[in-house]
Amino acid sequence: MSAAQSFAAPARFPSPSPLASRRIWSIGGGKGGIGKSLLAASLGAELARMGKRVVLVDADLGGANLHTCLGVAGPPLTLGDFIQRRVERIEDVAVETGRPGLRLISGASDFLSAANINYAQKLRVLNRIKTLDVDVVLMDLGAGTAYNIIDFFLASDVSLLVVVPEPTSIENGYRFIKSALYRRLRRAAQGDEVRRIVDCALDAKNPSGIRTPLDLLAAVEREDRAAAEALRRELRAYQPHFVVNQVRGEADAAIGQQLVTACARHLGVRATYAGFVRYDDAVWRCVRQRRLFVDDPEGGRPSEDVRQIATRLLQGESLTLPWA
C-alpha cells in the first residue's frame, strides 16, 4: 500500500467517542526518549489510585517497554497475540500489574513486523479497545509520525502531546501536531479538488505556498466554501493537550503556555496545557531499579505533578500559569 493510498482512509474509521465519556487517552510526542512511557505508566498508576479502572495499552508496536516502566515482567500474552488472532478477545491479553484497578496490555514486540500492522488490524485493535469495560484506556504511542501512531492519537478522546524543554523535542512536537491535523483534514476533505489541496499542503515545500493549516483553509476557501467550513470544524475539534516533561524552573513550565499561544496564532490549532512534570533525579534512579517513581518517597514532586495532570484531564480543565 503506497503512502497516498493509506492516507485515503475510508470514512468508517473510528472517531473519538462522545465528549462526555473522555475514556480513551493517548500519549504521543514525536520524539523518543522524552518520557512518554513513564508518563503513561505513572498516569495510569495515579488514576488507579484515584479509584479509576484503567487499562494501559502499550501501542508502541515496535518498541514496547511499558511493562518495564511498571516494574513487571514481560507478560506471556501481548497485543501481538491479539493482532495475530492467537487470542480472540482483547480482554484476554490485559494482564494484572499488581496494582488494584490497573491492568496492562503489553506491546507487540514479540513479532518483528509488529510496527507495520495493516489497516484492518489497526481498526480491529482500536474498535476492541473501545469496548473494554474500564474508566480510562491509556495508550502509550511510539515515537515518530507514522500513520499507525497518528491514527491512535486521532482516535482518542484525550490526546496528550509530551515535550521536554529542548528544541529537538519541540520541533518534533510541532511536526507531530501538524501531521496528525493534516491526516484528520485529509480524511474529512470532500471532493477531489479539496483533497488535492490538502495533499499539496503535506509537502512542506509545496509550490502553492501553503505553509500552515490556516494557509490551507484559505486555499480551500477559494475553491469551495462549504468544504472550507467543514475543514474549519475539524480544525476546531482538534484539541491536543500539551504536557511539558522534565521541567527545571518557571521558564520551562511557561513553555507549555507559550506552545498553546503559538499553536493558536500560527497554526489555528486550539491546544490546551494539561500541565508539567518537574525534573527529579529520583525518576531516573527508579527507572534503573525498574520501579515506578510514584512509589518512591523521594519522587514526591513529579508524582504530585502527574496527579494534578490526571485530575485536570478527568475534569476537562487546563493549566494557566499566572506568571507565564
Next chain:
Amino acid sequence: MQNVRGDHYEVLGIEPSASGDEVEEAYRRCVVLYGEGSLATYSLLEPEEVEAVRARVHEAYSVLRDPDRRREYDAALPFEADTPEPPEPDDVRAEPGVLPEPVTGADLRRVREERGVTLKEIAKASKIGVRFFEYIEADRHADLPAVVYLRGFLQEYARAVGLDPQRTAGSYLARMARGASGPRDRSA
C-alpha cells in the same frame, strides 16, 4: 500568521477593553514568545516571520501603551474597537442589522457607504471579484452568477457591512426572483 496580521489588540492577544497593565503584561509575554531562543516559536516560524511578528508587536505596543495614541487608534477602528466579526442575527444594535424588504442594490450600497466600507475591502476579505459586488449594487441581475453562488456573495457582502447575512441575501434574492430589476424599482 493570521492573528498577527490583525489589529493591534489581536497582535498582543488582548481585548480592546484591556487595561494599561494588561497591555504591558501582554507585551512582555510577546517579547518572551518571539524573543531570541524562544523554544515555542523557533522551529515554528522562519527567521523572517519572527522578524515581522516582532515588528508588529512593537508597533502595537507603542500605540496601545500611549493613552492618546490609543484613543486616536480606537476611534479609527471600524465599528466598535476590534469587532471584525459580523453582528449575530439576534444582535440588537443601534444600527439595524436587517433592512426592510425588499432589499435593493441601492439599499445595500447606502448601508455600505454609511459604514465606510469599500467594495474593494469586501472583495479582498471575501476573495470574490469586485465586479460581482458592483453588479449586486447596480441590480444588474443578468450579469450575476447562478443563485447558488450569488447567495454566498450576498452573505459576504452583508457580513462585511454589518447586516444579517441570511436575511439580507434571502430578501435580495426573493426580489430578484420576482423579476424586479433596476435600482428604482421598489414595487413588490
